[in-house]
Amino acid sequence: MIAIVAPAPIGVPALAALLIGLAGFVAALLYVRFRRYRRGEAGAQVSSRSGHGIWLQGAGFFLVASGPLRPTLQAASAASVGQAVVVAVLVGACIGLFLSAATAMGSNWSFAARTRQDHDLVTWGPFATIRHPIYTGLFAMLLAMATAFGHWRGLILGLPLFAWGTWIRVVEEEALLHARFGRQYEAYAARVKRFLPRLF
Structure with missing residues (x-):
């Protein structure tokens, strides 16, 4: 119990x-953000609730990152090296996942959920195996932070907020895509799982 409550x-x-x-990751985010070719933004359909999801995801990361650290493992020890490899x-x-998804999305990519007049239904790249690869990648980053900081208590507290925020964004994005592409999106969603290939 102490190991869960106190930093590992x-x-x-x-x-x-x-x-x-x-x-x-920040460099990749800035690269994608500033290279995105902005066209067709005038007729964009934007989700107003997507921003709430972003804030909840951010709160989840904040809880995982918050707290004291115990850097007591010897740098060359098997446990320390193993942690570094996992991270x-x-x-x-x-x-x-972020770079491959953003590349596949091209000018469709944005922070908030939205579709544009010339929006494509992207089903190639990582989207051929999962529908929301960026959120799968962000979950991996959350686990990396918990491992590097030893904050398993923070993960227990932060994961529900991250999951709630992710679910809000997923629902909003899928509603926009369904409204835009109808049965084409239904067929895609029926054969491709959301977060893990063939599982979930």
């Missing part, structure tokens, strides 16, 4: 892996 011991390599990964894999998965 962590190693500096895991913190370094997380810091490098977060810098990489690097999770952060790499997040960045990879």
Whole structure:
């Protein structure tokens, strides 16, 4: 019980892996944000509730990141190196899913849920196997932060908020896509799972 309530011991390599990964994710986000070709925005249908989901997801990340750290593991120990490897894999998965999804979406990508006059139903790239790869990637980042910081209590508190915010965004995005593409979207949703290929 103490291990769940108190911060778990962590190693500096895991913190370094997380810091490098977060810098990489921010760089990827800025790259996608500023390279997106803005066209057809005048007739966009924008969700007003999507922003609430973003704030809830952010609150989940905040809870996971908050609290003291216990960097007591020896840097070269198996536990410390193992943590760093886990963090690097999770952060790499997040960045990879984000970049591949944003590339597939092209000018469809945006922070808030919306469809445009020339919106495409993207079913290629990572969308061929899951419908919301960016949220799967963000969940991987949440786990990476909990691992690097040793904040399992923060994960227990933050995960429900992250899941709630994600669900709000998913519902809003899928409603917009269904309204835009109708049966074409229904057929796509029937064969492709939301977050994990063939499972969930």
